Amino acid sequence: MAAAVVTEFGGPERVGIAEVAVPRPAAGQVRVRVGAAGLNPVDGAVRAGVFGGAGQRIGLGWDVAGVVDGTGPGVTGWSPGDRVVGLHHGTVKPLGTHAEYVVLDAGAVAAAPAAVGTVEAAALPLPGLTAARALDQLGLAPGSSVLITGAAGIVGGLAVQLAARAGLVVTALAGPGDEELVRSLGAAVFVPRGGAPAAPVDGVLDAAVLGGPALAFVRDGGVYVGLIPHHAPAAERGIRVEEQEVAADGKLLGRLVSLVDEGVLTLRVAETFPLAEAAAAHARLGVPGVRGRIILTV
Structure with missing residues (x-):
């Protein structure tokens, strides 16, 4: 073959x-x-x-x-x-x-x-599992605010959809031309690349791997989840810093498949x-x- x-x-x-x-x-x-x-x-x-x-x-x-x-x-x-x-x-x-x-x-x-x-x-499979596992690590309750960097990308876009479905208030950080896209995926707030949210957020899912600059957007005692092992910034201000490493998981993948069939995930x-x-x-x-x-x- x-x-x-x-x-x-x-x-x-x-x-x-x-x-x-x-x-x-x-x-x-x-x-x-x-x-x-x-x-x-x-x-x-x-x-x-x-x-x-x-x-x-x-x-x-x-x-x-x-x-x-x-x-x-x-x-x-x-x-x-x-x-x-x-x-x-x-x-x-x-x-x-x-x-x-x-x-x-x-x-x-x-x-x-x-x-x-x-x-x-x-x-x-890979971006879906990555986004889902990262959101699980954030552990934010419905109504909490989350900023997703790289929100127009593959992982970031799926994370926006999953976070919005979970009842989180999503701020999407993406390129200046991506506002319409990320809002269509469920983002409530848009921040162009290089900008900053109006107020600190409860958590950041750093799909763009910004590191320290993304950590600065998190409120004291909030949570930051990075997507590449050994690349997360050092914790500060009581922020819980996590790193997500994808793993094969047929059961979780099956749940994501169901969301595709329901029209929740694009x-x-x-x-x-x-x-x-x-x-x-x-x-x-x-x-x-x-x-x-x-x-x-x-």
């Missing part, structure tokens, strides 16, 4: 298509015939060597939408032909989801949304590329201002 891999670190040109063996599901695993898979900033970081792994073949891709092709021993609840979405966690792995087939733990997948197609479904796709053009997709990923997921189709 074909799979997108890197064997040398660098720019988009380092992404190659290799012919590799079709993986076999072990106990507790399912094999998914990939229909579409999202391209994420973490894939660019893996390609550039941020996480190490020199001298070996590294597979790319974390999230996937496709069809169950086979199951390993002990798997119940999934059968060949089931439409699923899932998350293949891991930075340095021999194969990722940017391939014709991928093997995942059975607990890492959920039934695919019925309301959208395979391409749109592939836009959900999945945005900016552009699609066939798997064979994975290098071109990586080049597109590096262009600022993309509003929506880049999806590889298989």
